[in-house]
Amino acid sequence: MTERRWISKVNKPARYVGGEMNEIIKENAPDLTRFALCFPDVYEVGMSHLGSRILYEAVNRLPFAACERAYAPWIDAEQEMRKAGERLYALESGDTLDKFDVLGFSLQYELSYTNVLLMLDLAGLPLRACERTEEHPLITAGGPCACHAEPLAPFIDVFMLGDGEETICILTEAVKEAKEKGLSREQLLDRLCGMEGFYVPSRYEVTYSETGQVKAITPVAGAPKSVRRAILTDLEHAVFPTKQLVPNTGIVHDRAVIELFRGCTRGCRFCQAGYLYRPVRERTVDTLKEQALEAVKDTGYEEISMTSLSSGDYPCLMELIGVLNGALKDKMVSLSLPSLRIDSFVKNYAEGIGEVRKSGLTFAPEAGTQRLRDAINKNVTEKDLLRTVSEAFEAGYSTIKLYFMLGLPTETDEDLLGIADLATKVISAYYKLPKEKRTQPPSVTVSVSPFVPKPFTPFQWEPQISREEIERRQNVIKQALRTQKRVRFQSHNAGVSHMEAIFARGDRRLADALEAAYRAGARMDGWYECFDYARWQDALASAGLDGAFYANRAREEGETFPYDHVDIGVSRNYLWHEREKAYAANTTKDCRQGCTGCGLMNVCGGKA
Amino acid sequence: MKILVKFSRSGALCMISHLDLLRTVQRSLRRAELPILYSQGFNPHPILSFAQAMGVGLETEGDYFAVGMEDTFDPAQFCERFNACAPSDLMAIAARKMANKERDPMARVQAARYRLVSDNEQALVQAAKALFKKTEYPYTRKTKSGERESDMRPMLLGLNTENGVRITVTCGDTNLPPAVLAAALAHVGGFPAENISFVREDLLTMINGELESVLCPPLEMD
Ligand code: SF4
Numbered sequence: 001m002t003e004r005r006w007i008s009k010v011n012k013p014a015r016y017v018g019g020e021m022n023e024i025i026k027e028n029a030p031d032l033t034r035f036a037l038c039f040p041d042v043y044e045v046g047m048s049h050l051g052s053r054i055l056y057e058a059v060n061r062l063p064f065a066a067c068e069r070a071y072a073p074w075i076d077a078e079q080e081m082r083k084a085g086e087r088l089y090a091l092e093s094g095d096t097l098d099k100f101d102v103l104g105f106s107l108q109y110e111l112s113y114t115n116v117l118l119m120l121d122l123a124g125l126p127l128r129a130c131e132r133t134e135e136h137p138l139i140t141a142g143g144p145c146a147c148h149a150e151p152l153a154p155f156i157d158v159f160m161l162g163d164g165e166e167t168i169c170i171l172t173e174a175v176k177e178a179k180e181k182g183l184s185r186e187q188l189l190d191r192l193c194g195m196e197g198f199y200v201p202s203r204y205e206v207t208y209s210e211t212g213q214v215k216a217i218t219p220v221a222g223a224p225k226s227v228r229r230a231i232l233t234d235l236e237h238a239v240f241p242t243k244q245l246v247p248n249t250g251i252v253h254d255r256a257v258i259e260l261f262r263g264c265t266r267g268c269r270f271c272q273a274g275y276l277y278r279p280v281r282e283r284t285v286d287t288l289k290e291q292a293l294e295a296v297k298d299t300g301y302e303e304i305s306m307t308s309l310s311s312g313d314y315p316c317l318m319e320l321i322g323v324l325n326g327a328l329k330d331k332m333v334s335l336s337l338p339s340l341r342i343d344s345f346v347k348n349y350a351e352g353i354g355e356v357r358k359s360g361l362t363f364a365p366e367a368g369t370q371r372l373r374d375a376i377n378k379n380v381t382e383k384d385l386l387r388t389v390s391e392a393f394e395a396g397y398s399t400i401k402l403y404f405m406l407g408l409p410t411e412t413d414e415d416l417l418g419i420a421d422l423a424t425k426v427i428s429a430y431y432k433l434p435k436e437k438r439t440q441p442p443s444v445t446v447s448v449s450p451f452v453p454k455p456f457t458p459f460q461w462e463p464q465i466s467r468e469e470i471e472r473r474q475n476v477i478k479q480a481l482r483t484q485k486r487v488r489f490q491s492h493n494a495g496v497s498h499m500e501a502i503f504a505r506g507d508r509r510l511a512d513a514l515e516a517a518y519r520a521g522a523r524m525d526g527w528y529e530c531f532d533y534a535r536w537q538d539a540l541a542s543a544g545l546d547g548a549f550y551a552n553r554a555r556e557e558g559e560t561f562p563y564d565h566v567d568i569g570v571s572r573n574y575l576w577h578e579r580e581k582a583y584a585a586n587t588t589k590d591c592r593q594g595c596t597g598c599g600l601m602n603v604c605g606g607k608a
Numbered sequence: 609m610k611i612l613v614k615f616s617r618s619g620a621l622c623m624i625s626h627l628d629l630l631r632t633v634q635r636s637l638r639r640a641e642l643p644i645l646y647s648q649g650f651n652p653h654p655i656l657s658f659a660q661a662m663g664v665g666l667e668t669e670g671d672y673f674a675v676g677m678e679d680t681f682d683p684a685q686f687c688e689r690f691n692a693c694a695p696s697d698l699m700a701i702a703a704r705k706m707a708n709k710e711r712d713p714m715a716r717v718q719a720a721r722y723r724l725v726s727d728n729e730q731a732l733v734q735a736a737k738a739l740f741k742k743t744e745y746p747y748t749r750k751t752k753s754g755e756r757e758s759d760m761r762p763m764l765l766g767l768n769t770e771n772g773v774r775i776t777v778t779c780g781d782t783n784l785p786p787a788v789l790a791a792a793l794a795h796v797g798g799f800p801a802e803n804i805s806f807v808r809e810d811l812l813t814m815i816n817g818e819l820e821s822v823l824c825p826p827l828e829m830d
Contacts, residue, residue: 007623008665014628019620021635021695246635248621248695249628300635300693331638332646 004094006080014249015043016077018069018091021246022298024056025092026066033065033176034100035168036090036137040107040115041526043071047245048253050307051143051164052106057241058165065172068092068100072115073122075524081122088122097123101175102138104168105156107145110503111496111525113152116141117518120155127515128154129202134185138175142168144276146199147229148455148563151503151510153201157185158192160199161566162229163262165239167197193223197230204565206508212549214507214560226567231603235262235281242294246301255336256301258292259283260320264309265592265608269377269582270366270405272454273309275570279604280592285316289323296333304328305336312337313592361392364403367411368418374585375410377578382422390429398440400426406473407451407465409582416473419446420480423487447490448477450497454504456568458578461555464501466548470494495533499525501551502540507562510550512543571599610655610706611677611686612713614823616669617662621697626661632698633673639693642686645676659713659811659822660720660779666786670721670810672713672822674706702823713822719765719812720779722786723772724793725805732804733769735797740767747792760784760792765819776819779811 007013026032037056039046046052046069059067068090073081081088087096097103097119105116117127120139126132129139141149142160149159160167171192178188192198203223209215219225232238244256263280264273283291292304304324308314324335365380367373373380389400404419423446430442450470453462465473474491481487503510517539524530540547555561557576574597581588588596595606617629624632634654637644646652655676662668677683686703694700726732739745742761749758763784766776777784786806794801812819815827 013623013664014620017620017623019695019697021632021639021693248624248632250631297641298639300638302634302638332652 004084004086006077006084006086010077010080011074012043012249014247015071016073016091018094020248021300022243023092023245024060024067026060028066028093028095031064031180033062033102033172033179035059035065035067035102035104035172035175036070036097036100037067038070038097038103038105038116038119040072040105040112040119042074042524043247044249044251046071046106047247047251049106049108050257050259053241053244053257054239055104055142055164055168056245057243058168058239059172061239062169062172064176066092068095070097070103070119072112072119072524075530078118078122078523087124088119098125098137100137101179102140102172104160105139105141105143107141107143107149107152109526110145110500111531113149113503113514114518114522114525116152117155117515118523121518129157130154132157132185138185138188140171144272147276147566147568148504150201150206150508150562151506151514153508154511156201158189158198158200160230161197161227162568163232164230166232167230170195171198190221193221196228199227199566201508206562208507208509214562214564217560217562217565219565226565229276229566229568231569231600232262232281233603235259236283236287240291242291243298244295244301246299253305254301255303255305256292256295256299257305257307258288258295260288260306260308260311260314260317262308263608265313265590266310266379267377267578267588267591267596268366269375269458269578270408270451270454272457275456275575275598276568277309278570278598279600279608282314285320285323288320289327292324293327296328296331302332303334303336305338307338313590360399360401361389361397362401362403363388365422366403366405367408368404368415368420368422371585372408372411372415372418374587375582376405376408377582377587379587379590382425385422386425386429389426390433393430393433393439393442394437396439399443399445401445401447402426404446404448405451406448406477407470409451409459409462409579410585411473413473413476416476417480419448419477420484420487423481424484427484427486441486443486443488445488445490446477446481447492448474449492450494452497452500452504455561455563456570456575458575458582460505460561460575461557461559461579463554464498464551466552467494467498470497493528493531495536496525496528496531498547498551499531499533499536502547503550505562506550509543509545513539513545516542569600569603574598609677609679609681610674610710610712611681611683611703612672612674612706612710612823613686613690613700614670614672614702614821616699616701617671617697618667619697621695622665622667625664626658629662630656630658632695636690636694636698637675640689642689643678643681645678657712657714659717660783662808663785663787666806666808668808670701670808670821672717672811674712704823704825707825710826713811714780716813716822716826717780717811718778718814719776719819721766721774721776721809721812722789723774723807723809725772725807726799726803728799728803729773731797731799732773732793735793735799736767736769736773736775739792739796740764745792747788749788760788774809776812 007016070090089096139157141156142164146159189200193200193203205218207215261282263277265280366378426444453459481489591608645655657674659672683703683705687700690700745760747760749756763778768774790801790804811822813822
């Protein structure tokens with residue numbers, strides 16, 4: 001890497017130098033297709049993202065391509081880079097991003113959109129696709145938000161929708177061929193447009209009605225009417241990296257990972273991932289064991305995480321834990337199991353996992369009353385929760401964190417009081433234990449985040465409650481918990497959730513607001529210390545837009561969504577039907593127990 | 609048994625904290641599948657200790673760690689196996705078995721030798737000579753309990769200006785951090801401290817009245 005003197009002056013310089021174990025460095029050659037995976041957040045966050053690790057491996061396995069990484073610099077480093085007149089670079093070669101053939105952004109959350117602009121800008125690239133030329137890299141973006149990132153449409157050449165491991169290779173190969181044949185950018189986009197998983201935003205014209213809603217989305221230049229998300233059918237044989245990057249400095253999730261399955265069958269109605277990653281695709285215990293052993297050997301990590309959207313639902317979980325424990329105990333490796341559901345935390349897991357740190361456990365009942373939990377299809381009962389926390393207390397855990405959402409459709413103050421009530425009962429569960437089984441007095445954190453209606457969920461038609469109402473409801477809970485000394489109340493910034501709601505279901509007109517906000521200094525908006533609500537209000541106003549129109553408006557059943565030309569496979573009818581069931585507080589069963597007809601029958605055969 | 613390992617770090621590895629370095633060495637040892645010994649107890653961790661903490665930014669060609677290893681292991685194999693599994697900017701240079709009663713390197717370190725580099729070597733040499741000519745050099749020392757007036761002169765042990773500039777200072781119990789030395793040189797020489805960069809060449813211990821590399825085994829041992 002070339003010398004960048006500013007690095008030693010900034011906070012956490014290790015973010016900017018690479019040199020990690022298992023980093024892949026290929027020798028540059030004129031016929032090499034160079035791909036830079038760009039994560040629009042800081043190093044510690046981006047390095048923790050499993051999807052990026054998989055794609056890094058997938059592209060680097062292509063003999064004709066090299067994949068490098070770039071992350072958004074923190075404020076201090078950005079300032080130093082600007083002072084030194086330096087461009088953003090990729091860590092492996094240290095070459096600036098403008099030298100690459102493709103930049104691929106990972107869109108994990110809406111509030112990282114300003115960082116996409118920041119990275120383009122720092123790379124010396126024009127922000128808008130229409131201002132870029134053949135000299136500039138192709139700009140692509142994937143990840144869950146890519147399916148509805150209309151506010152980013154003018155900045156991105158092509159979005160990759162759905163599972164990325166195959167799509168990204170198809171794209172890289174197309175770029176290579178375009179280079180060889182001397183195809184223009186438009187010719188390359190012609191090729192990609194129409195293929196499953198590739199969405200070229202410039203090939204769609206959007207018109208708006210007088211009242212501001214999307215009137216029509218019209219394909220142009222032969223683009224298909226809608227674009228289908230790519231679905232990897234064979235996870236078992238899909239590429240999975242065991243030589244996972246091992247950072248030299250601490251990151252958010254600093255451990256080796258195996259992925260038990262993709263998708264989730266629970267059908268929680270607020271959860272976008274539950275619909276966006278259907279159907280469930282699993283790996284076998286044999287494959288997982290092999291991958292775990294290799295990962296431990298290749299990384300030297302002392303902990304391996306069995307990850308998925310809901311790991312307790314893996315049918316062979318106990319078998320897997322047994323097998324891994326047997327194989328890894330001597331190697332001093334501990335297992336961890338994130339995203340446990342309340343009803344699946346049984347004592348055996350805790351014991352099977354062995355030497356886990358018994359400090360904290362988190363559970364997500366999401367709502368305070370059974371009625372509301374039924375409405376959101378979070379099939380968890382109070383009894384389950386209280387039994388589980390008793391077991392956890394007995395097993396030696398003392399701090400419990402409970403996650404809730406606030407402002408869910410159909411929520412009343414009774415549901416809010418239910419949150420306080422549940423927290424109180426969790427405390428009592430401890431004191432109900434016989435004295436000899438009590439280990440340490442419990443402390444419970446109640447974390448409440450405002451509900452953000454997400455595209456491709458049954459609640460995509462729903463308004464978000466106003467900021468004032470969010471704050472009122474937060475206070476209802478706070479008041480109800482006032483006398484509970486063992487319960488800590490944690491609330492989230494209402495402005496952040498409001499902006500998320502705007503951008504989640506936003507249309508292309510928001511691009512101007514996004515750019516205005518960025519120019520006014522917005523970046524790292526997912527970090528409280530950087531988020532500035534007033535700046536966003538100014539940006540919206542300058543673009544002539546009203547945030548409430550996007551966040552707080554109920555949609556008609558038939559309204560055209562800004563992302564209606566994206567087909568994730570789950571049918572709109574199914575989602576609407578689920579919404580109606582929510583209002584009737586009717587639950588829908590886990591589709592592992594029988595198909596509920598979401599629209600993906602041709603992919604999973606009705607056997608998720 | 610314990611093995612004493614002399615190592616270097618450069619490039620990306622200079623940018624990490626002491627705790628990060630400890631973790632990186634642990635993971636490298638594990639990847640190399642070396643037969644390391646673990647502490648007993650609820651939360652076992654490798655028996656591993658460093659001779660001297662290293663601040664962010666410091667490059668070294670001669671720092672040390674001691675690691676517990678099964679008796680059957682041949683120390684001659686250590687460097688090759690470790691280096692094959694460590695990040696490229698971290699390198700084991702030499703390894704030897706520690707004598708039975710040998711103290712951990714942390715307890716033996718008494719001095720450190722630095723190689724200094726500057727854009728203007730002439731000025732650096734002059735400043736160093738001027739600093740060493742002084743009989744005392746008062747400076748403000750930052751300690752955990754606050755600031756204290758102190759004399760730097762007794763901490764300056766040796767200056768060598770043949771073939772570059774090398775300065776030996778006290779290290780270990782009374783440590784003179786290179787950044788503090790740089791500030792003093794800059795002050796005496798009248799140039800900015802950023803102009804000087806450091807490489808730690810070796811950590812030293814007193815053997816028979818002479819400062820020797822910590823790699824040398826203590827005399828009284830077998
Ligand atoms: S088609 Fe049926 S089984 Fe398949 S994911 Fe949808 S609901 Fe589940």
